[in-house]
Amino acid sequence: MTTDHDHTLSGAYAVDALDADERARFEAHLSHCPDCRAEVDSLREAAALLGLGDEVAPPPALRDDVLAGIDRIRPLPPLTREPATVTPLFRRLPTLLTAAAAIVLLLGVGLAVLRPWSDDPGTQPPTAADRILAAADATHVEKSFPDGSQATIVLSRSQGKALIRTKDMAPAPDGKVYELWLQTPAGKMVRAGLMPDEPDTTYILDGDAAEATGVGITVEPDGGSEQPTTQPIAVFPLES
Numbered sequence: 394m395t396t397d398h399d400h401t402l403s404g405a406y407a408v409d410a411l412d413a414d415e416r417a418r419f420e421a422h423l424s425h426c427p428d429c430r431a432e433v434d435s436l437r438e439a440a441a442l443l444g445l446g447d448e449v450a451p452p453p454a455l456r457d458d459v460l461a462g463i464d465r466i467r468p469l470p471p472l473t474r475e476p477a478t479v480t481p482l483f484r485r486l487p488t489l490l491t492a493a494a495a496i497v498l499l500l501g502v503g504l505a506v507l508r509p510w511s512d513d514p515g516t517q518p519p520t521a522a523d524r525i526l527a528a529a530d531a532t533h534v535e536k537s538f539p540d541g542s543q544a545t546i547v548l549s550r551s552q553g554k555a556l557i558r559t560k561d562m563a564p565a566p567d568g569k570v571y572e573l574w575l576q577t578p579a580g581k582m583v584r585a586g587l588m589p590d591e592p593d594t595t596y597i598l599d600g601d602a603a604e605a606t607g608v609g610i611t612v613e614p615d616g617g618s619e620q621p622t623t624q625p626i627a628v629f630p631l632e633s
Contacts, residue, residue, distance in 0.1 A: 403429050407436035522595050525549045525556050534608075534629040538563075542592075546608045546629040553603035555631075557588065558595045565590065565612060572617045574625075575600050576607035587617050607631050 399422040405411050406419050423430050525531060528549035535545040542562045548555040557573065565571050571588040575598060585598040588610070598608065609625040611618075 403432040404436060407433050521597055522556055525552060525554050528552055536627050548602055548631055550603050553601045555602040556595055556597045560593055562592050568615055569612050570615055570617060572611050572613040573598050574609040575602055575605040578604055578606055582621055605631055
């Protein structure tokens with residue numbers, strides 16, 4: 394005996410997702426239901442098309458939409474007969490909608506096979522600062538200033554890089570900038586960039602910090618200096 398439930402199995406049958414008992418019952422149903430036979434054929438054609446052409450990167454939100462749709466989309470049973478006054482298009486509308494919903498799900502599965510994506514589509518690759526902060530050999534040297542501001546140097550010798558992180562840092566005097574310096578094992582101060590004029594910032598120092606013995610901050614004229622012209626307002630010793 395055919396039930397409305399039998400009509401809803403066409404999508405699962407087309408992608409071979411029925412168990413043995415369901416398959417046998419549905420194949421018996423297909424023998425006397427031309428609407429379901431046509432629907433299965435159309436879904437199989439759609440599935441076959443997914444294997445053609447070049448790989449396509451899915452839109453970032455497609456995975457979430459497809460997974461959410463699994464809980465919401467349910468096939469509608471095709472109308473077996475309608476009065477003669479109803480046009481063929483309206484008789485086929487439920488079947489067409491069912492096929493469209495199944496194609497959307499098949500497309501999502503097909504794209505996942507062609508190019509799997511991260512569980513979190515919004516995840517971005519780590520930045521250079523992230524890599525320094527996450528390095529296994531990262532060391533932190535912190536200094537607090539009398540006005541309550543703070544600055545922290547984070548060094549990764551394996552990456553040969555250091556960065557500075559500031560919190561509530563007071564701006565440099567008018568016409569002046571904070572300049573950063575890397576101290577070499579010979580005691581020479583090498584320019585390492587100008588700090589951004591922002592109270593809270595993360596800035597990667599220029600140059601190779603793999604062998605640096607310290608980091609200094611001086612107050613210099615706008616544009617910076619080739620060599621320090623003032624005594625450092627802060628010196629961060631770095632462990633060797």
